[in-house]
Amino acid sequence: MSATAVSPDWLVLREPADAAARSGELAERLARHLPAGPLAIHDLGGGSGSMGRWLAPRLPGPQHWVVHDRDERLLELVDIPGVTVETRCGDVTRLTRDDLASASLVTASALLDLLTADELDRMLDACAGLPMLLALTVIGRVTLSPADPLDALIGSAFNDHQRRDGRLGPDAVERVRGKVVVRPSPWRLVASELAAEWLDGWVAAACEQDAALEAAAYLERRRGQPDLTVTVEHADLLVLP
Numbered sequence: 001m002s003a004t005a006v007s008p009d010w011l012v013l014r015e016p017a018d019a020a021a022r023s024g025e026l027a028e029r030l031a032r033h034l035p036a037g038p039l040a041i042h043d044l045g046g047g048s049g050s051m052g053r054w055l056a057p058r059l060p061g062p063q064h065w066v067v068h069d070r071d072e073r074l075l076e077l078v079d080i081p082g083v084t085v086e087t088r089c090g091d092v093t094r095l096t097r098d099d100l101a102s103a104s105l106v107t108a109s110a111l112l113d114l115l116t117a118d119e120l121d122r123m124l125d126a127c128a129g130l131p132m133l134l135a136l137t138v139i140g141r142v143t144l145s146p147a148d149p150l151d152a153l154i155g156s157a158f159n160d161h162q163r164r165d166g167r168l169g170p171d172a173v174e175r176v177r178g179k180v181v182v183r184p185s186p187w188r189l190v191a192s193e194l195a196a197e198w199l200d201g202w203v204a205a206a207c208e209q210d211a212a213l214e215a216a217a218y219l220e221r222r223r224g225q226p227d228l229t230v231t232v233e234h235a236d237l238l239v240l241p
Contacts, residue, residue, distance in 0.1 A: 013194050015050050022135045023183040023236040027058040030133055038062045039104040044092040045111040052080035068092050093119035095126045109135040112172040132239040140170025141233040150218045157206035178239045187232040
């Protein structure tokens with residue numbers, strides 16, 4: 001898995017938007033599928049535990065969460081109230097079936113689009129036979145209102161940036177095998193610190209991908225629009241064995 005550093009501050013900033021976007025319907029469907037007994041939940045690329053903080057209250061019975069991430073800084077921040085927790089530092093694409101032998105369920109959030117096809121296939125092979133809830137995968141569609149003529153060009157360049165180094169980016173959802181239920185999980189952003197940080201990152205990645213883009217005026221114009229709203233479309237996937 002290619003190295004993509006994630007700031008703890010960015011995770012704190014985005015957690016409310018993530019929680020609002022994730023599919024409650026799929027969580028309810030998953031809860032009905034799971035046994036009432038103790039659950040062992042392995043959260044891949046779990047960072048500081050955002051997925052657990054959202055999902056644990058929605059699942060039945062006692063729970064033990066195993067949060068996997070390659071960033072020790074983030075694992076030191078893991079806190080999921082009401083359940084027991086352990087952390088494991090390492091590359092989630094190198095996990096084996098033995099590593100997940102105790103699991104009742106595998107979860108991940110904002111992970112799949114960062115993987116290559118081979119990495120995703122290895123991860124799915126390791127999780128074979130287990131239910132999976134895979135949240136917040138980007139699908140390559142962003143809508144800004146009011147619209148601007150440069151929106152489409154920047155969006156296309158950003159999507160190409162997401163595919164760098166062989167990563168799946170917005171193509172990840174269609175690569176997931178098995179009995180998959182897909183639901184939309186859009187971020188809906190209004191004027192806020194998160195919207196500003198997202199906008200800066202979106203434009204910077206697009207310009208890194210396409211040096212011919214002249215986006216300085218665009219960015220200044222967008223920053224000055226108090227009525228700007230952004231919808232960043234994602235998909236949540238429930239995979240049942």
